[in-house]
Amino acid sequence: MENVIEKTERYVMHTYRRFPVCFDHGEGCYIYDINGKRYVDFLGGIAVNALGYHVKPVIEAVDEQKEKLFHVSNLYYIKEQAELAELLVKNSCLDKVFFCNSGAEANEAAVKLARVYGGEKRDNIITMEGSFHGRTMFTLAATAQEKYHKGFYPLPPGFVHIPFNDIVAADRAMDDSVCALFIELVQGEGGINVADCSYVKKLKKMCEERDVLFCVDEIQSGMGRTGRLFSYEWYEIEPDIMTLAKALGGGLPVGAMLAKERVAQCFKPGMHATTFGGNPFCMKVAKAHLDFLLSSHIIDEVPKKGDYFKRGLQKLKRFSVVKDIRGMGLMLGMELNLDSDSLRNFVLRAMDAGFLLGIAGENVIRFEPPLIIDYKNIDELLLFLEKELAKM
Numbered sequence: 001m002e003n004v005i006e007k008t009e010r011y012v013m014h015t016y017r018r019f020p021v022c023f024d025h026g027e028g029c030y031i032y033d034i035n036g037k038r039y040v041d042f043l044g045g046i047a048v049n050a051l052g053y054h055v056k057p058v059i060e061a062v063d064e065q066k067e068k069l070f071h072v073s074n075l076y077y078i079k080e081q082a083e084l085a086e087l088l089v090k091n092s093c094l095d096k097v098f099f100c101n102s103g104a105e106a107n108e109a110a111v112k113l114a115r116v117y118g119g120e121k122r123d124n125i126i127t128m129e130g131s132f133h134g135r136t137m138f139t140l141a142a143t144a145q146e147k148y149h150k151g152f153y154p155l156p157p158g159f160v161h162i163p164f165n166d167i168v169a170a171d172r173a174m175d176d177s178v179c180a181l182f183i184e185l186v187q188g189e190g191g192i193n194v195a196d197c198s199y200v201k202k203l204k205k206m207c208e209e210r211d212v213l214f215c216v217d218e219i220q221s222g223m224g225r226t227g228r229l230f231s232y233e234w235y236e237i238e239p240d241i242m243t244l245a246k247a248l249g250g251g252l253p254v255g256a257m258l259a260k261e262r263v264a265q266c267f268k269p270g271m272h273a274t275t276f277g278g279n280p281f282c283m284k285v286a287k288a289h290l291d292f293l294l295s296s297h298i299i300d301e302v303p304k305k306g307d308y309f310k311r312g313l314q315k316l317k318r319f320s321v322v323k324d325i326r327g328m329g330l331m332l333g334m335e336l337n338l339d340s341d342s343l344r345n346f347v348l349r350a351m352d353a354g355f356l357l358g359i360a361g362e363n364v365i366r367f368e369p370p371l372i373i374d375y376k377n378i379d380e381l382l383l384f385l386e387k388e389l390a391k392m
């Protein structure tokens with residue numbers, strides 16, 4: 001372990017504040033470090049490992065494809081890409097897909113498509129305070145949290161930030177200069193903030209009336225995380241654009257931007273591209289992962305498990321340090337009255353006890369376990385949390 005830490009500190013850029021652990025392998029919801037210690041994963045690689053670790057159908061797809069092709073260019077037709085696109089379209093309200101390699105790239109593609117749709121006069125994009133859309137310059141400008149902007153000015157213009165869940169602010173901001181609105185229906189990095197149903201419905205109607213594209217960033221909330229394949233399904237609305245990544249690739253780097261036909265057709269050959277996006281290897285694995293996710297009915301169980309987990313967390317509100325419990329499905333947050341160092345220490349103590357937890361926003365413990373998490377694991381974690389909170 002010392003060796004890994006020393007090499008990392010010496011040779012890898014210091015863009016992350018890492019926890020002192022290095023993992024070796026995983027099975028189901030369990031992940032093992034290089035010393036053989038077992039952890040129950042309540043973070044899932046930040047909402048990536050929806051099916052946990054060592055997923056048989058995914059490994060089979062890797063084995064099959066590794067003998068064939070890893071990469072061919074998008075100058076040619078790619079069978080595996082066409083098949084994953086078909087599966088996504090048939091399971092969503094969108095019509096066309098552009099594949100890329102990450103969430104930020106999916107949102108970049110969405111910004112470009114929205115700008116083409118809007119034309120030269122309508123180039124502004126509305127985004128929500130507390131949002132997170134990525135770390136590239138466009139997506140950083142879209143991310144309405146100043147702490148991520150510091151040091152990187154000037155940011156690309158054309159993004160208008162408004163308060164989340166505030167329809168009056170949306171009405172005021174949505175003028176003739178606006179071509180699109182981006183929203184995470186459940187904000188992840190911002191601290192697990194859920195959009196109100198009536199707000200979203202009104203917002204969507206307002207967008208329709210003003211020909212503003214309604215774009216949902218489902219990079220964290222998608223792929224079954226909230227108990228439906230996509231969180232927009234809970235709101236009974238249809239987005240014009242949706243972005244995906246994280247759990248889409250079954251652990252491989254896959255992003256996607258989906259759009260309604262009338263919007264998608266604004267992209268003409270040569271307007272957008274990526275070398276690796278949609279390569280046969282990632283597509284084959286992502287398709288096997290999604291096939292299994294859909295056929296196994298794992299998502300159907302998520303609302304029940306999520307409610308059970310949330311009810312358990314809500315009982316912890318009797319401790320004064322717990323400010324709020326929120327979230328949907330297995331995308332839950334516990335807001336604590338702690339500063340960032342104390343929060344980090346909390347996560348470290350959980351690691352000692354064999355649980356991986358995440359942090360979101362300023363003071364929120366984030367729970368995003370693999371969707372296959374067991375009630376027994378949830379009970380074990382709740383017991384740990386109760387004991388830990390009682391000491392504070």
Ligand SMILES: Cc1ncc(COP(=O)(O)O)c(C=O)c1O
Pocket residue numbers: 102103104105107132133134135184188189217218219220221245246
């Ligand atoms: C909602 C949302 N959008 C975009 C991103 C950026 O994705 P990536 O890190 O794959 O670029 C993230 C990452 O956390 C996210 O949660």
